[in-house]
Amino acid sequence: MMAAGRGEFFQSLLEGLQRQPAQRVPETGQPIRGRGKPRPGGRFPGQGRGFSGQRKSFGPKERQRKVATRSSGGETEASSRAGPTKEGSHRKSSPCKLNLLESLPSEILVKILSYLDPSSLFCLSHVSRLLHQLSNDDVLWQRIYTSEFGSRNWKLKTSEKWMEAEGCWTSRWKRLYFKSMAGQEMNKWRKPLKDISPYTGLPRQTEWALRSLNVSWELTLCERLGQEHTLEQSQAHFFESSVIVHWSDGIHMKFHHISTIQLHGVRKDPRSSIKTRKPNWRSLILKLDAGSPSLVIGKDRLIKVLLLQPGVIVGVWRGKNQVAFIMISLHFHKLVEKSLLGSPACPYSEPVELPPVDDADPDLGLHGYSLHFVLHNTGTEIMSGHFQQLFCHKAQIQRGLVELKVIQRSDLSQHRSLSGSIRLPWRHEDMKGAVENCCIMSLTLLDEFQKPFWCVSTPIHITMAKKAWCCDYSGHDFQMLYRTADGEVKMLLVWLEEQKQFFLTGLTVCIPVAKVNKRFSREY
Structure with missing residues (x-):
């Protein structure tokens, strides 16, 4: 019975949101009676045959009132800004500007939002001020956090008290949830990367981390006319300190038509199906202008190999200028961070780690x-x-x-x-x-x-x-x-x-x- 009642409520709410606003007569602003749909010939219900869509003629009293309105000028505008008169209230208030969500009690809206997942709730908070305030409800995010990580005794920090005094609407439990999710996700691969090889100076488990996180690399080729073509990697060859990524499937472009080449690191969720798959997060690693000077570094009887700095190999069919394959060699240093922690438009910025300075060594930086x-x-x-x-x-x-x-x-x-x-x-x-x-x-x-x-x-x-x-x-x-x-x-x-x-x-x-x-x- 509860499920049936909830279904009827959502159905009526949907019908109210989709309901068309009532149409009004252009001259008077009065609502048109009937269903509000024009009949054949452009007539509305209740209009006579003589209606032609022209302006209505005014009587002597109405003409006098109109002239007086024009002569008053700014006074009329000031009064219209102050608020509509009782007579013209129908003209100022329009059903299309009525927000049906604001007419509902906040308890009902919070109840509706409680059925959303955290990502949808986060996106909904950017729709309006009302939804932003309701989607940051502390009790709502406390339930989400408890269902994901269990109970926790919360202690309000000094900085959070200051945020509350400033009127910040961000929920404390919401911040804790995203902080815990980010920390839990990053600890999965950061802990294995702490094992450094003294032979290479790089983490031993870089290849394992990339494979376990299901990281791949996508290539975006932008044409000079503005079209973009995204290519998934064909092969990846791992070595002790680097990986060579190869793209050869689905390239049907000429080299001189390419304006820019972008390399993104992509982490795919293997648990999601094709129907429920969400867009993967893309981390920009490299953006290269294909119009920069290229160097021919080799050729055989079928292709010639062009080198674009830094480290992009483009194989072009000889005599056709058609791209056959693209290869990029990536060093393992901070490759996991570059493939995960960047944004679609900005690459990952490596923090500067200065070694300890030894003032007693006059030749520091020249040996060892x-x-x-x-x-x-x-x-x-x-x-x-x-x-x-x-x-x-x-x-x-x-x-x-x-x-x-x-x-x-x-x-x-x-x-x-x-x-x-x-x-x-x-x-x-x-x-x-x-x-x-x-x-x-x-x-x-x-x-x-x-x-x-x-x-x-x-x-x-x-x-x-x-x-x-x-x-x-x-x-x-x-x-x-x-x-x-x-x-x-x-x-x-x-x-x-x-x-x-x-x-x-x-x-x-x-x-x-x-x-x-x-x-x-x-x-x-």
């Missing part, structure tokens, strides 16, 4: 660095190394850069062989191939406090050396260069024809002095 360096492609690892105790003297600072010599040409014991050939495999639906002399470089530079100082994961390609520098090997000299405002990496390689492999004979990492001074509060 560690480097984790990896060369790989989408399937295999070409070279990996961990180098410690890297330093640079003050006299060695040149061109505003602090040079950290990781592998020196003169020390043969430091030279490394690269396993396999340097190539970048690609796939598009049923077609696949590989671009030679191109791979991914993942670099993690740690300061003397073992905190990440410079992290980058980007495509890199081999070029011929302008001059021969290695006299210890009989082979052709090559180099691999990476240069941005955040730092530089220079690799020297030798191709040994007999062994059919590359040898890494030199590796130098350079970081700007301004970056070192800002990090360690120095003036080098």
Whole structure:
């Protein structure tokens, strides 16, 4: 019986909200009797045949009253602002301006709102002042909090007393609910990320956290005409310190038609079905102007590979300028936060964590660095190394850069062989191939406090050396260069024809002095 009565109440409320306002005569403002719908020919019930929609003629008394009204001018306007007269009250009050929600008692409205879930209740609070006040009812949110987290003894803080004195309508239990939900959700993945690997300086469980949270990455391609195309990832290749995300399905665009490329981290709810699925929260990671200069880093018989900084690979069909695939390499440093805690329009802002400053050390910021360096492609690892105790003297600072010599040409014991050939495999639906002399470089530079100082994961390609520098090997000299405002990496390689492999004979990492001074509060 209670359910039937509640259903009849909601039905009558819905009919009242959908009811059309009564129509009125334009000249007098009097409501039109009857059903309020015009008959064929534009006539309303009660109108004679002579009605033509023109203005009504006035008698002598009405003309005199009209002239007097015009002559009074501002006095009439003032009186109309002060309030309608009893005679013109029908003209000023209109049923279409009547808010039916305000006519209901607040107890009934709160009862109706109690059937909503927290997300719907939060959205409803932005509709009007009345709904904002009712949707922040403290008793209402206390029931929601208790049903989710159980009972809790609430103690009013000083700041909350001040908010109540200022007339803040936000419920204390509402704030506690959202704070608990956010903390409970973030603790699920922040606690495992506290386990830091001394080898890489990164959390060990980054890949596990991304997979357990069901995080994926979406690509939004904006055309110059204003159309947007959202692509879900086709594949993701995880490595020790980075992940390569690949998009190849559903791309039917020419490269010169793309204006911007946006990368969003998306967390999908696996429990929701297709019918009940809500829009996923998107966290902006990268926004790139596709019109910026691109560099051709390799090609095969089907495609050519373009590089857009920072680290975006675009494969284009040769002779057609049609996009075949897009690959982006993402470093693990703060990748979980970047994929979850940003907004759809603004990326996650990493908090600045300054290491303790040791005034007793005159060369702080010039020594004690560690480097984790990896060369790989989408399937295999070409070279990996961990180098410690890297330093640079003050006299060695040149061109505003602090040079950290990781592998020196003169020390043969430091030279490394690269396993396999340097190539970048690609796939598009049923077609696949590989671009030679191109791979991914993942670099993690740690300061003397073992905190990440410079992290980058980007495509890199081999070029011929302008001059021969290695006299210890009989082979052709090559180099691999990476240069941005955040730092530089220079690799020297030798191709040994007999062994059919590359040898890494030199590796130098350079970081700007301004970056070192800002990090360690120095003036080098």
